[in-house]
Amino acid sequence: MDEEKKQTEDTKTDVLPADTNDKAEEYLNNWKRERADFLNYKKDEFKRLSEFAKFANEGVLMEVIELMDDLETASKKIDDPGLAQIIKKLEEFLKKYDIEKIAAKKDFDPALHEAVSTEARPRQAEGEAGEGGDKIEEVRAGYKMHDKIIRPARVKIIKNN
Amino acid sequence: MAKILGIDLGTTNSAMAVVEIGQPRILENKEGMRTTPSIVAVGKNGERYVGVTAKRQAVTNPRDTIYSVKRLIGRRFADEEVQRDRKLLPYEIREGKQGDVEVKLGGEWKKPAEISAMILQKLKADAEDKLGEKITEAIITVPAYFDDSQRKATKDAGEIAGLTVKRVINEPTAAALAYGFNKKKDEKIVVYDFGGGTFDVSVLEVSEDTIEVRGTGGDTHLGGDDIDQKIIHHFIDEFKKESGMDVSKDQLVVQRLKDAAEKAKHELSSTLQTEVNIPFLTADSAGPKHFNISFTRAKLEELTRELVDRSIKLTKETVESAGVKISDINEVVMVGGQTRMPLIVEEVKKLFGKEPHKDINPDEVVALGAAVQGGIMQGYIRDVLLLDVTPLSLGIETLGQVFTKMIEKNTTVPVSKTQTFSTAADNQPSVEIHILQGERAMAHDNKTLGRFILDGIPPAPRGVPQVEVSFDIDANGILNVKAKDKATNKEQSIRIEGSSGLSEDEKKRMTADAEKHAAEDAKKKELAESRNLGETLVYTTEKMVKENDAKIKEEDKKEINEKSEALKNVLKLENVEEIKKATEELSKVAQRVGGELYKAASAQNSSGEPKQETPPAEESPKEEPNK
Numbered sequence: 001m002d003e004e005k006k007q008t009e010d011t012k013t014d015v016l017p018a019d020t021n022d023k024a025e026e027y028l029n030n031w032k033r034e035r036a037d038f039l040n041y042k043k044d045e046f047k048r049l050s051e052f053a054k055f056a057n058e059g060v061l062m063e064v065i066e067l068m069d070d071l072e073t074a075s076k077k078i079d080d081p082g083l084a085q086i087i088k089k090l091e092e093f094l095k096k097y098d099i100e101k102i103a104a105k106k107d108f109d110p111a112l113h114e115a116v117s118t119e120a121r122p123r124q125a126e127g128e129a130g131e132g133g134d135k136i137e138e139v140r141a142g143y144k145m146h147d148k149i150i151r152p153a154r155v156k157i158i159k160n161n
Numbered sequence: 162m163a164k165i166l167g168i169d170l171g172t173t174n175s176a177m178a179v180v181e182i183g184q185p186r187i188l189e190n191k192e193g194m195r196t197t198p199s200i201v202a203v204g205k206n207g208e209r210y211v212g213v214t215a216k217r218q219a220v221t222n223p224r225d226t227i228y229s230v231k232r233l234i235g236r237r238f239a240d241e242e243v244q245r246d247r248k249l250l251p252y253e254i255r256e257g258k259q260g261d262v263e264v265k266l267g268g269e270w271k272k273p274a275e276i277s278a279m280i281l282q283k284l285k286a287d288a289e290d291k292l293g294e295k296i297t298e299a300i301i302t303v304p305a306y307f308d309d310s311q312r313k314a315t316k317d318a319g320e321i322a323g324l325t326v327k328r329v330i331n332e333p334t335a336a337a338l339a340y341g342f343n344k345k346k347d348e349k350i351v352v353y354d355f356g357g358g359t360f361d362v363s364v365l366e367v368s369e370d371t372i373e374v375r376g377t378g379g380d381t382h383l384g385g386d387d388i389d390q391k392i393i394h395h396f397i398d399e400f401k402k403e404s405g406m407d408v409s410k411d412q413l414v415v416q417r418l419k420d421a422a423e424k425a426k427h428e429l430s431s432t433l434q435t436e437v438n439i440p441f442l443t444a445d446s447a448g449p450k451h452f453n454i455s456f457t458r459a460k461l462e463e464l465t466r467e468l469v470d471r472s473i474k475l476t477k478e479t480v481e482s483a484g485v486k487i488s489d490i491n492e493v494v495m496v497g498g499q500t501r502m503p504l505i506v507e508e509v510k511k512l513f514g515k516e517p518h519k520d521i522n523p524d525e526v527v528a529l530g531a532a533v534q535g536g537i538m539q540g541y542i543r544d545v546l547l548l549d550v551t552p553l554s555l556g557i558e559t560l561g562q563v564f565t566k567m568i569e570k571n572t573t574v575p576v577s578k579t580q581t582f583s584t585a586a587d588n589q590p591s592v593e594i595h596i597l598q599g600e601r602a603m604a605h606d607n608k609t610l611g612r613f614i615l616d617g618i619p620p621a622p623r624g625v626p627q628v629e630v631s632f633d634i635d636a637n638g639i640l641n642v643k644a645k646d647k648a649t650n651k652e653q654s655i656r657i658e659g660s661s662g663l664s665e666d667e668k669k670r671m672t673a674d675a676e677k678h679a680a681e682d683a684k685k686k687e688l689a690e691s692r693n694l695g696e697t698l699v700y701t702t703e704k705m706v707k708e709n710d711a712k713i714k715e716e717d718k719k720e721i722n723e724k725s726e727a728l729k730n731v732l733k734l735e736n737v738e739e740i741k742k743a744t745e746e747l748s749k750v751a752q753r754v755g756g757e758l759y760k761a762a763s764a765q766n767s768s769g770e771p772k773q774e775t776p777p778a779e780e781s782p783k784e785e786p787n788k
Contacts, residue, residue, distance in 0.1 A: 037182045044181070073441040077449050108221065110204075110214035115221040117412035134221075139413055148193060156413070157221040 167531030203267030235314030335530030376483025600675030
């Protein structure tokens with residue numbers, strides 16, 4: 001009888017470990033996955049944070065750029081060397097944060113420009129004869145920060161027809 | 162496992178998200194923006210633009226810029242909606258061979274699904290770029306009122322873009338998923354979605370394993386853009402009143418007013434008044450004209466009241482026609498950027514008599530929910546992985562009855578934290594570990610969870626013994642606190658099972674209490690801390706005098722003694738300023754005398770100060786052991 005009891009216990013213990021092993025394996029794998037996820041997340045988060053830090057000032061600087069817009073609009077109406085100097089000062093300030101104006105281009109490029117209106121003008125009125133394409137006229141400057149376009153230039157499209 | 166992209170393919174804007182570590186996250190597009198305009202265009206030279214670039218060129222290329230294509234997808238040309246929208250949309254629309262809709266883009270006739278596919282293609286490419294891996298599967302959301310044909314067309318759009326659409330789910334369902342409401346059995350949820358161009362209301366019912374849409378309603382032509390228009394017209398009117406000039410026809414001026422309107426609208430969500438200041442708006446023969454008005458939230462609400470009221474009326478009707486009583490609604494979820502407007506939140510709250518959910522960014526909640534759906538399908542978001550957080554901070558009492566936090570509130574468990582403490586008196590034989598829970602600064606204002614005593618600490622001056630206290634909360638919320646004397650390795654511990662067995666009300670009360678008493682608690686804590694500092698200074702100064710008795714001049718000893726007595730006297734009082742002043746005075750003398758001693762001894766090697774760990778120390782040297 002003792003022998004028999006031992007036998008059943010043995011068969012029991014035969015089954016159990018296999019099952020527990022499977023479970024243990026599953027748990028261990030889940031845990032490894034979780035650890036790996038966490039470490040990868042940390043790496044990604046680091047990348048995101050560095051990117052975030054790079055553009056952390058963007059919001060504030062955008063408001064400074066708006067002031068710059070006003071000054072530039074004013075300078076078009078008022079010719080004053082003092083005003084020009086303020087604009088220059090502000091430009092230098094923005095440059096410190098690696099913010100620069102997007103250089104003017106002849107052709108419309110929606111990666112850099114935002115069209116706000118269109119205007120048809122006879123070809124003769126335009127200085128540059130010969131080129132058939134539309135011309136653009138900047139109404140508000142565009143800016144880039146660390147090579148990212150933070151604000152496209154607003155332009156008026158002059159249709160040549 | 163490859164990620165499933167959750168996509169909110171909107172009428173005006175689209176957004177995308179993926180699940181990472183069991184949490185959904187919005188993916189930015191190539192331009193670094195969290196939403197992408199749902200616009201496609203073909204330029205003069207045949208180049209295709211999707212998203213913000215398409216939007217930027219729309220003015221100059223209206224006939225080849227397709228927006229709001231969601232209004233047409235999967236519809237019959239004869240549909241009333243199509244006929245109405247056809248009049249508003251600037252691009253060409255015709256009836257297809259099967260009675261469906263076709264739009265003209267770049268000289269070619271295309272199905273709306275092909276246009277949507279171009280948007281999806283950009284999202285897919287940008288997501289792949291961002292994640293550095295291939296994306297092949299997606300969950301796409303559609304309005305709850307979309308019929309089979311519209312759903313099928315949306316799915317086709319996904320397939321054309323090279324995505325296997327695992328499922329097309331309802332936008333309100335996605336919003337509910339983002340909030341985790343799929344676990345709220347038998348609840349009824351209203352999703353109030355005030356987007357840029359459309360307003361949708363849905364009534365959902367959560368059952369064992371489904372979220373059922375009980376009713377839908379809304380207005381396909383009511384949105385945040387209407388609110389912007391009201392503001393712009395107000396500005397135009399104000400300017401006319403002031404200057405007599407009508408600027409409504411000048412696109413450039415209107416554009417500047419539009420910028421100002423958007424800005425003012427955003428600002429008035431958090432402030433009551435803002436200034437609209439546009440210098441050199443325009444000019445007439447008399448010179449430049451500026452625009453400068455003060456714009457209040459009250460004015461904004463007056464201008465837009467009618468629109469908000471309409472949305473509330475539609476919400477009420479939708480709930481009623483779903484056969485549900487307003488009072489039976491358990492949760493209200495806010496979707497769409499316009500729901501940031503305080504008036505809307507207030508009116509929705511008034512209608513349902515409960516605070517609507519608006520913690521998740523309303524522009525992103527649908528995409529996040531779509532990602533959650535993908536996560537559930539992949540098994541990334543398992544119940545097992547939904548970890549608990551500690552509802553309140555846990556810690557121990559330290560010198561001066563200060564509550565020193567070991568584990569901050571809202572920490573995800575399992576977690577363990579260890580900190581080293583010391584004794585408060587010379588030859589203190591034991592320390593009492595008093596475990597507390599709560600947010601108040603002083604120990605006695607918090608809830609005691611248990612206490613025990615670690616004894617058998619060998620005789621040593623105060624601050625020298627190192628007692629390592631560790632808190633460990635396992636995944637079941639069971640707290641184990643252990644204290645170990647590092648010198649003898651003797652340890653004592655306690656196991657507390659019900660550390661988070663607080664009712665919701667209790668948690669709320671304790672957190673609210675802490676906020677209410679924050680200022681007064683900070684004062685008490687400052688008093689306790691300045692007392693601790695004062696006492697420590699008295700102790701170390703007296704010790705210095707005792708140890709260097711022969712080397713210190715009598716007059717210095719006298720001065721130290723006087724100052725030290727003075728400090729001891731004020732320590733009994735409750736005046737922080739007095740204590741700080743007396744401490745400062747004693748400190749000055751002690752430093753001068755200490756400096757002289759140091760100089761005198763600099764020829765020889767002076768004896769080292771005992772190393773001191775984190776200053777908070779257990780006070781009451783009770784002797785009886787805990788067990």
